[in-house]
Amino acid sequence: MPSTLSPEIRLKTAYEFAFSPDSRRVAFIGGRYVTMLDIGTRESQFAVHPIANPSSIDFSPDGSRLVVKGTSGRTIILDAKTGELLCDFRNQKEGEGDSALFTACSRFVVSVSWSGLFSVRDRSTAKLVFSQTYSDCQLTRLSTTADRSLFVYSMGGRPHTPDGLTPCIVALHRWPTRSARAEVLPREWPAIAGLQISPSGRYLAVAFGTPPSTLEIFDISTSRTVARRDWSGPHGCSIEWSHDERTLVVTERDGFRFYDLPKLTVSHELPIEYPCYVQFSPSEEFVGFGSSKKSFIIPTDYLAEFVERRRDAS
Numbered sequence: 001m002p003s004t005l006s007p008e009i010r011l012k013t014a015y016e017f018a019f020s021p022d023s024r025r026v027a028f029i030g031g032r033y034v035t036m037l038d039i040g041t042r043e044s045q046f047a048v049h050p051i052a053n054p055s056s057i058d059f060s061p062d063g064s065r066l067v068v069k070g071t072s073g074r075t076i077i078l079d080a081k082t083g084e085l086l087c088d089f090r091n092q093k094e095g096e097g098d099s100a101l102f103t104a105c106s107r108f109v110v111s112v113s114w115s116g117l118f119s120v121r122d123r124s125t126a127k128l129v130f131s132q133t134y135s136d137c138q139l140t141r142l143s144t145t146a147d148r149s150l151f152v153y154s155m156g157g158r159p160h161t162p163d164g165l166t167p168c169i170v171a172l173h174r175w176p177t178r179s180a181r182a183e184v185l186p187r188e189w190p191a192i193a194g195l196q197i198s199p200s201g202r203y204l205a206v207a208f209g210t211p212p213s214t215l216e217i218f219d220i221s222t223s224r225t226v227a228r229r230d231w232s233g234p235h236g237c238s239i240e241w242s243h244d245e246r247t248l249v250v251t252e253r254d255g256f257r258f259y260d261l262p263k264l265t266v267s268h269e270l271p272i273e274y275p276c277y278v279q280f281s282p283s284e285e286f287v288g289f290g291s292s293k294k295s296f297i298i299p300t301d302y303l304a305e306f307v308e309r310r311r312d313a314s
Helices: 300-311
Strands: 008-010 015-017 025-030 031-040 044-048 052-057 066-069 073-079 087-088 096-103 108-113 117-122 128-134 137-144 150-156 168-172 193-196 203-208 214-219 224-230 239-241 247-251 254-258 265-272 277-280 286-291 295-299
Touching: 015 052, 015 277, 015 286, 025 052, 025 286, 025 295, 052 096, 066 096, 073 108, 108 137, 137 193, 150 193, 150 277, 168 203, 193 239, 203 239, 203 247, 239 277, 247 277, 254 277, 265 300, 286 300, 295 300
Parallel strands: 096 137
Antiparallel strands: 008 295, 015 025, 025 031, 031 044, 052 066, 066 073, 073 087, 096 108, 108 117, 117 128, 137 150, 150 168, 193 203, 203 214, 214 224, 239 247, 247 254, 254 265, 277 286, 286 295
16 A cells, blocks of 8 residues: 555445455445445546445455345346446346345355345356245345355344334355255344344344344354343444454444454444444455445554544544
């Protein structure tokens, strides 16, 4: 990175990031556009508007493709070098949905829909190779482990409690598979606002409540809660694990908060207006903070200083 430049990279709107596998590039959604940025030179490699209202983006593990999903559910594949449209799934009939994520081999795309569809499609042909449909359920908060062998999502059903709240359960789907149904965790959460599987697949970070009021770490291997604290954040919050699973970063109403595990003690608070997304690069050399107003890509070795400067300025 040129020494004459400030360590942080400043962006405008960035609703979601996707770092390349080598951590040298970052793709982000800003308004209508999907932009690819070279982190070293800070130059844009392309900015395209291939789909209405893009809302989710992911880099293929081989670094050659991007999958972009819009709020309508329509999903497309872009060339990661040029931004050229390579494949259109034309799947709007599946309805609105959450994230779309590549599998480890980079050939398939896993997705969930608000209409209750879990699907796996071939990135080149858009052919549906596996699907599972849940009746009267809304599937959201799709995430995956570091090796992309386990995909996790929230299932919200119809209210069946006296207060009318919609309970949520969490499903685990292992890949590759062609016939096995998802495993469902033996636990319900009221109104999941954020969900993220840890890199190893052992832990689940869950933000929940109506309004959102609790942050919890759930041990999947033992089916028990290992940490919990009061929390007040937005619906649809972004949660990110550090690679060693010792730190959790979560969007708050007025910025981002860093929690040390296993006790979820607060280590840093980063004030940023209108926060919406956080992600570490695969090498953990960088971390991206997305906002609908001002966003940042920060070298992690500069993070403590950056947090201090932002706190002093706020």
